[in-house]
Amino acid sequence: MELRVLRYFLAVVQEKNITKASEKLLISQPALSKQLSDLENELGAQLFIRGHRQITLTSEGEYLRSKASEIVDLADKTTANILTDQVIGGDLTIGAGESVGMKRIIDVMGNINRDYPDVKVHLISGDANEMESKLNSGTLDFAVFMGERDLSDFNYLQIPEIDQWGVIMRQDAPLAAKKSVTSKDLLGLPILISSQAKTNNRFDNWWGNLGPKMNIMGTFTLAFNAELLVESSHSYMLTFDHLLSDNDSKVLTFRPLEPKITEPITVVWKKNTVLSKVDQLFVKRLRASLNE
Structure with missing residues (x-):
């Protein structure tokens, strides 16, 4: 072809x-x-x-x-990266899900674009399996993984932020009166869970023997859309903290899980590959941000 x-x-x-x-x-x-x-x-x-x-x-x-x-x-x-090899330019493409750790990464990307206007930045959304596939195919420069994952095939930097699991619900929900949510609290309630967490059986240990009794009403990939469903259906959404917008927080609220569940956040890129100048700059600036 x-x-x-x-x-x-x-x-x-x-x-x-x-x-x-x-x-x-x-x-x-x-x-x-x-x-x-x-x-x-x-x-x-x-x-x-x-x-x-x-x-x-x-x-x-x-x-x-x-x-x-x-x-x-x-x-x-x-082609774009080769043509701009003598200057800092070209495309910087990063794939990730929704996470508090993205603020650091987006700040680095934004600073690069401000200092080097010829750099075009691209954010691709998806779960870790999708991002790893795109990274291996070469359509992503970097991927951001939330949670434990085999990193033996990648170079990586783990950032200090962590994602904490909890429940987003309406502020008028009975569970909103609690400071944290246990698996027993969710029995009989309609629950939304991320597709990746469901596939990876992320909550099996947390559910314990209550797992088979949980009412998983559906799954989601983007938290924003799921939050709209929580608001309209009075359901409960298992997701990370810090994903509520200012507008959403007027109607919805977040409560952490008890016992606590957290996930590390890691920026990865392929081993044995030559990074473009803009990719090298991103790694350099991200690493510098970790020492600030």
């Missing part, structure tokens, strides 16, 4: 119409159609269902769309 053809493919996916895509790409419609047919022949799979006015992707087309986006983004990022 040629990078040029993947760009053609993504343009067609975006426009959902070969004629519109050809106009955007400044190539003829027959030439674009032939490039797409050749791509399908090369892969041995149908990528599009061609309708009268609009095309839709097959399952194979959807798979290629996700991979092609990663490949093109990586190519563009590599």
Whole structure:
């Protein structure tokens, strides 16, 4: 597969119409159609269902769309970093979930962008498994892991902040009167839990023998959206401290778990890889922030 053809493919996916895509790409419609047919022949799979006015992707087309986006983004990022190798410029891309530790990391990113305006910063949200996959594929420069994780394949810096687990609930909820929440307190209540914590069985020890009796009503990946559900459904959300915005804190409140559960926060990057100048600067400034 040629990078040029993947760009053609993504343009067609975006426009959902070969004629519109050809106009955007400044190539003829027959030439674009032939490039797409050749791509399908090369892969041995149908990528599009061609309708009268609009095309839709097959399952194979959807798979290629996700991979092609990663490949093109990586190519563009590599080109930008090479072209700006003599100065501090290019892209700085960091993937992470929501955490109190992100303030330190974002402060470092912001200071770099202020001092070197040619640096473009990108924040990608997701859980640790997604971030590790993107880090290994090269579409991320750094990932931020919350919690214990095998770091043998990475270089890393552990930052001093920690995430503390607790429960977000409405301020008028009965449990809001307590200073902390035990597993027994949550019995029979509708609970939201992060997808990663559920997959990793993070609370099995904390639940103890009450685990099978817990009412897990759903899971979430982004705390902000889950907080809206807590507000409307009077449910209880297991998440980290410091994730409530000023507006949310007028309706919702946080109580820590008892016994306490905390998670370390670690910034990681791939071993045996040459860091760009902007990546080196990020590591240098992040390390310096740890000594302040």
